[in-house]
Amino acid sequence: MAPATSPYGDRPAVLLAPMEDVSDPPFRKVCRTLGASLCFTEFVNVDSLLKGDVRSQRKLRLAPDDHPTAIQIYGADPRTLREAAILAEQAGAAFIDINCGCWVPRIAGRGAGAAWLREPDRMVEMAALIVQSVRLPVTVKTRIGWGLEEQMPIVDLARRLEDVGVSGITVHCRTAKMRHDGAADWSWAARTQAAVRIPVICNGDIRTAEDCRRALAQTGCAGVMIGRGVISYPWVFREARALLQRGEVVAPPTVDERLAFLITLLKENVAWRGPDGVFCTRRHYAGMLGPIPGGEALKAKLYATKSWERALELLEEARARPDVLPPERAVA
Numbered sequence: 001m002a003p004a005t006s007p008y009g010d011r012p013a014v015l016l017a018p019m020e021d022v023s024d025p026p027f028r029k030v031c032r033t034l035g036a037s038l039c040f041t042e043f044v045n046v047d048s049l050l051k052g053d054v055r056s057q058r059k060l061r062l063a064p065d066d067h068p069t070a071i072q073i074y075g076a077d078p079r080t081l082r083e084a085a086i087l088a089e090q091a092g093a094a095f096i097d098i099n100c101g102c103w104v105p106r107i108a109g110r111g112a113g114a115a116w117l118r119e120p121d122r123m124v125e126m127a128a129l130i131v132q133s134v135r136l137p138v139t140v141k142t143r144i145g146w147g148l149e150e151q152m153p154i155v156d157l158a159r160r161l162e163d164v165g166v167s168g169i170t171v172h173c174r175t176a177k178m179r180h181d182g183a184a185d186w187s188w189a190a191r192t193q194a195a196v197r198i199p200v201i202c203n204g205d206i207r208t209a210e211d212c213r214r215a216l217a218q219t220g221c222a223g224v225m226i227g228r229g230v231i232s233y234p235w236v237f238r239e240a241r242a243l244l245q246r247g248e249v250v251a252p253p254t255v256d257e258r259l260a261f262l263i264t265l266l267k268e269n270v271a272w273r274g275p276d277g278v279f280c281t282r283r284h285y286a287g288m289l290g291p292i293p294g295g296e297a298l299k300a301k302l303y304a305t306k307s308w309e310r311a312l313e314l315l316e317e318a319r320a321r322p323d324v325l326p327p328e329r330a331v332a
């Protein structure tokens with residue numbers, strides 16, 4: 001079917017996935033510099049938000065250069081989701097994304113996230129209410145089904161969501177029961193995109209530029225969304241853009257570039273979170289330093305320190321001393 005206007009931006013869209021404790025403002029900023037065409041906030045618990053929880057309110061704060069960013073909300077009650085969507089609209093979101101895919105028991109067990117997949121009628125009614133309550137486009141991020149269905153509900157669900165005015169759907173091509181296990185089956189994204197005019201984003205197991213190309217070719221989707229892969233390799237955005245827009249294969253980041261990236265990210269994390277920014281930078285060390293010569297030893301030293309100043313010193317030292325790390329070597 002002919003594609004409609006996309007809230008996800010130009011096709012093919014290459015999006016940074018919403019990831020709790022990962023896709024925060026510092027990480028969105030650095031991913032954008034590498035070519036992420038649109039970012040999502042971490043999911044925001046609507047009940048906490050409406051109770052005035054500081055952490056949830058902070059997630060709604062978008063800096064002027066943090067654009068386009070969609071604010072993702074989750075909850076079990078359509079009325080609180082509606083109120084939160086209105087707040088997200090006022091906060092300057094590019095659009096509102098409703099999480100209907102989270103499998104985590106404390107969320108799905110309470111009727112939010114993927115639990116909506118067990119009650120498709122209520123899910124469609126809830127989405128209709130949100131669409132009617134805000135001027136911004138409303139999108140849904142979900143999975144192919146809850147699990148064990150013979151025929152996954154996603155295709156019919158997507159048609160019904162389109163009918164009530166939802167502007168786009170991200171399909172994480174697993175069931176909720178699969179959590180993150182087993183292979184994502186992109187054929188469901190293909191079937192979904194074939195059934196609707198609104199853009200469908202294919203998500204699940206997309207890690208490299210070549211994965212982006214294959215997923216787009218196999219599904220005909222309007223874009224792809226990358227989650228876990230970017231935690232260790234955000235350069236996938238740059239490589240995907242080059243491949244998809246110009247058919248070019250660009251060189252992987254040099255050792256120096258990897259270290260420079262971590263230095264920038266550490267500084268951004270500290271600016272956003274204070275000295276504790278050193279801890280959330282740690283999750284990127286294994287993937288980013290692991291493959292480089294001397295990276296394991298550096299990683300061990302970085303894990304051992306609680307001081308962001310010391311972490312910065314270690315990274316800068318490594319960058320400045322070619323005898324510690326070979327300079328300017330491309331890493332596969």
Ligand SMILES: Cc1cc2nc3c(=O)[nH]c(=O)nc-3n(C[C@H](O)[C@H](O)[C@H](O)COP(=O)(O)O)c2cc1C
Pocket residue numbers: 017018019020021022041042043072099101102141172203204205206225226227228229
């Ligand atoms: C650490 C982590 C946090 C996540 N947090 C969210 C979230 O806040 N909202 C959401 O819709 N999905 C969340 N997800 C799911 C991802 O957005 C994505 O759908 C999933 O990881 C599959 O994509 P991938 O194979 O590229 O990782 C999270 C995943 C991970 C690994």
